[in-house]
Amino acid sequence: MGKQKLILIGNGMAGVRAIEEILKLLPDQFDITVFGKEPYPNYNRIQLSKVLQGDTEISDITINEWEWYEENNIRLYPGETVTTINKKEKFVETDKGRKEEYDYLIIATGSNPFMIPLPGVDKEGVTAFRDIKDCEKMIEYSNKYKRAAVIGGGLLGLEAARGLLNLGMEVDVIHISDYLMERQLDKAAGKLLQKELEAQGMKFLLEKETVEITGKNRVTGLKFKDGGKIPADLVVMAVGIKPNVQLAADNGIEVNRGIVVNDYMETSEANIFAVGECAEHDQMVYGLVAPLYEQGQALAKRICGMNHQGYKGSVLSTQLKVSGVDVFSTGQINETNVTKSIKVFDEWRGTYKKILVEDEKITGAVLFGDTQEGNRLLSLIKQKANIEEYLESESSEDSGESLVASMSDEELICGCNGVTKGTIVEAINAKGLSTVDEVKGATNASRSCGTCKSLVSDLLEHTLGDAFEADQKESICTCTELSRDEVIAEIKEKGLTHTREVMHVLEWKTEEGCSKCKPALNYYLGMVNPTEYEDEKESRFVNERMHANIQNNGTYSVVPRMYGGVTNSDDLRKIADVADKYEVGMIKLTGGQRIDLLGVKKEDLPSVWKDLDMPSGHAYAKSVRTVKTCVGANFCRFGTQDSVGMGIQIEKKFEGLNTPHKVKMGVSACPRNCAEGGVKDVGVIGLDGTWEIHVGGNGGTELRQAELLTKVKTEEEVLEYIGAYLQYYRENAKYLERTSAWVERVGIAHVQEVVEDQFLRNELNERLDEALSVYKEPWNETNNDETVLKDLFEKVHATAISK
Numbered sequence: 001m002g003k004q005k006l007i008l009i010g011n012g013m014a015g016v017r018a019i020e021e022i023l024k025l026l027p028d029q030f031d032i033t034v035f036g037k038e039p040y041p042n043y044n045r046i047q048l049s050k051v052l053q054g055d056t057e058i059s060d061i062t063i064n065e066w067e068w069y070e071e072n073n074i075r076l077y078p079g080e081t082v083t084t085i086n087k088k089e090k091f092v093e094t095d096k097g098r099k100e101e102y103d104y105l106i107i108a109t110g111s112n113p114f115m116i117p118l119p120g121v122d123k124e125g126v127t128a129f130r131d132i133k134d135c136e137k138m139i140e141y142s143n144k145y146k147r148a149a150v151i152g153g154g155l156l157g158l159e160a161a162r163g164l165l166n167l168g169m170e171v172d173v174i175h176i177s178d179y180l181m182e183r184q185l186d187k188a189a190g191k192l193l194q195k196e197l198e199a200q201g202m203k204f205l206l207e208k209e210t211v212e213i214t215g216k217n218r219v220t221g222l223k224f225k226d227g228g229k230i231p232a233d234l235v236v237m238a239v240g241i242k243p244n245v246q247l248a249a250d251n252g253i254e255v256n257r258g259i260v261v262n263d264y265m266e267t268s269e270a271n272i273f274a275v276g277e278c279a280e281h282d283q284m285v286y287g288l289v290a291p292l293y294e295q296g297q298a299l300a301k302r303i304c305g306m307n308h309q310g311y312k313g314s315v316l317s318t319q320l321k322v323s324g325v326d327v328f329s330t331g332q333i334n335e336t337n338v339t340k341s342i343k344v345f346d347e348w349r350g351t352y353k354k355i356l357v358e359d360e361k362i363t364g365a366v367l368f369g370d371t372q373e374g375n376r377l378l379s380l381i382k383q384k385a386n387i388e389e390y391l392e393s394e395s396s397e398d399s400g401e402s403l404v405a406s407m408s409d410e411e412l413i414c415g416c417n418g419v420t421k422g423t424i425v426e427a428i429n430a431k432g433l434s435t436v437d438e439v440k441g442a443t444n445a446s447r448s449c450g451t452c453k454s455l456v457s458d459l460l461e462h463t464l465g466d467a468f469e470a471d472q473k474e475s476i477c478t479c480t481e482l483s484r485d486e487v488i489a490e491i492k493e494k495g496l497t498h499t500r501e502v503m504h505v506l507e508w509k510t511e512e513g514c515s516k517c518k519p520a521l522n523y524y525l526g527m528v529n530p531t532e533y534e535d536e537k538e539s540r541f542v543n544e545r546m547h548a549n550i551q552n553n554g555t556y557s558v559v560p561r562m563y564g565g566v567t568n569s570d571d572l573r574k575i576a577d578v579a580d581k582y583e584v585g586m587i588k589l590t591g592g593q594r595i596d597l598l599g600v601k602k603e604d605l606p607s608v609w610k611d612l613d614m615p616s617g618h619a620y621a622k623s624v625r626t627v628k629t630c631v632g633a634n635f636c637r638f639g640t641q642d643s644v645g646m647g648i649q650i651e652k653k654f655e656g657l658n659t660p661h662k663v664k665m666g667v668s669a670c671p672r673n674c675a676e677g678g679v680k681d682v683g684v685i686g687l688d689g690t691w692e693i694h695v696g697g698n699g700g701t702e703l704r705q706a707e708l709l710t711k712v713k714t715e716e717e718v719l720e721y722i723g724a725y726l727q728y729y730r731e732n733a734k735y736l737e738r739t740s741a742w743v744e745r746v747g748i749a750h751v752q753e754v755v756e757d758q759f760l761r762n763e764l765n766e767r768l769d770e771a772l773s774v775y776k777e778p779w780n781e782t783n784n785d786e787t788v789l790k791d792l793f794e795k796v797h798a799t800a801i802s803k
Ligand SMILES: Cc1cc2nc3c(=O)[nH]c(=O)nc-3n(C[C@H](O)[C@H](O)[C@H](O)COP(=O)(O)OP(=O)(O)OC[C@H]3O[C@@H](n4cnc5c(N)ncnc54)[C@H](O)[C@@H]3O)c2cc1C
Pocket: 009, 010, 011, 012, 013, 014, 015, 035, 036, 037, 038, 045, 046, 047, 048, 049, 080, 081, 082, 083, 108, 109, 110, 111, 129, 130, 131, 156, 244, 247, 275, 276, 277, 278, 286, 287, 288, 289, 290, 292, 319, 321, 416, 449
């Protein structure tokens, strides 16, 4: 007998997982065809939030690459929509006129975002947040516009809002209820969440009903029922989803809210199944992957003829994916007159926990601030465990035992994929797994939202003890399995000197590398071999290649260096003349005490630099940028030290140093700290006869207060300690890791230990001086290099003319 023909409509998360489950059970039974409306291989929709938030890239969220389809003999038709199901003759037809027969058909068409039918909903600048296209549109808008309004303060709306903030937009969230995420949280947690997100820069308009999206062709704002208005350049609609049932309904398959299915995911029609967000089981439609994957398992067993009890519905749990905010809920959220609750509110730590109990059984939980216990509580609800079981395990945690150690084998580690501690431990021992990625490959744990990664990592450490190499295996990008540390070790050991050579010798999966690894390798090679390595300009980001920051209209900004933020009348005259001569759009003072000439045409850049005859301020570079200073003892009556002189010395010494990310500094002459050293990568504060050096601060989206590194007496010591600290950061941080994240990761105590060691401090400073010795002023260097001038500016000129 030939293979049975199986067709999947919808190349999304639920449908393809069901196919994976089928292949696990009967790899050779079916001749499989997949139709997907979107033009990509199956990708992780969940991670779109992370893409928008800048934590990952679209190229990194593919679940199954094109090769996976080939290897499993699956015919994939991407970018092709099924338009008809002929139940009688058992074939489907697509918008491209293709006709394909089936023995079994799976409908997994997912959901459509719900767009409130407001006047103006069709205007340019209004979008949903559902797929790659929407994500790209928001990123594109953030490059051109400033103000975003997100309608809907649920999971999706808040994740979108966080992403838009990260992209530099101002964000208003308009929510209809009186507290956020009211479908997933109780009021106490919703209010704590609001406070936390407000501290991150989000603004909320609660109990607001939008009645119109204003603007001509393009959106300009929102109008509310109470008469209020706000301006907006981008409107994101995140008010829930509607199961995509049109195809099924049009072709006589029973639908209600979703496509009606039984416990075996069978629809009203023989041999036609439905799975995922489009399916309705026991009057429930689900919008999270965990239940959809459980459905996929039941479907696979049924289609493969295995005996099983079918799908019996799911207990839901949700977790918001916004960094810096931990919030989790599962099961029942609000009290009734038959529930009792355990509530713990720790105002000091900012944590809140509520557990609901009915008839001695846990029925629901809400956690804020510390969500480690989330999946454990979910397991206990699923097992219908007695509350005593939870209370006993809680006291064993107090005894110092780690969370994973105290978990039973039946407890869930990964809620999305339903993977228990027992399954993971068994796989680690049986297959010799030693990394989170390997556990993911073998068990699916951490394959979806990724929030359980730290638990998986803890479990690996707990199971393997010293054999566990936690950090080493985080690869620098998808082109290689090697981690940052491994790549640097190989560069040193094999004496590699060029990015292409690294990729070739270390067997990169892609010949050309990607936008993540190329600039990283260029940095690592230069850091390892500062005097021999020739910087590969083509591997750098565009702003670094152009030595200027590109603006939203294609012009550039030019910031000349002003050591310590001090200028003089000659330089000011030159700047004014240049601004007039090149018709600069705006002259602006920066937060780092510099003068920014905005709106310079690309082809004018070399002449602007020449006429200015000042060094580059490196405002575009992953390098030491500005040292901001307060006026200090020479003028200020509170000043105890010469902060200006100290700042100028620091800036002159470290100018042009390549670093993993930008480095900003501040020097103040008293604890009033007018140069804001508390939110700088390095903040120096002068006290009577002492200098304090603070490090790891950040005043941007990820606010972090700098921590005291050390106190020293002399200006020489200030330079020596900052030098050692910067070099240690250069040698140990990942490329694109700010000092704030790095200090947070390795701990201030560790950095102190290193820089306080006289021997290590000297060695670090020696290597730093070597790196500084090769610095060349970039504007001057470019102007003296005909080839670079031709490459970067003449070609551009030609394009500018042809436009
Ligand atoms: C930004 C974002 C973040 C999320 N975060 C989380 C999270 O943290 N945790 C969680 O559990 N869930 C999360 N979700 C929800 C989760 O992504 C969905 O529940 C899941 O993707 C649904 O899977 P599905 O296969 O049913 O639908 P989809 O993934 O939507 O797949 C359906 C596919 O079918 C295609 N299709 C539709 N009609 C046709 C047709 N006629 N012919 C061919 N193809 C068709 C669609 O184009 C689509 O590609 C998130 C969703 C979004 C948008």
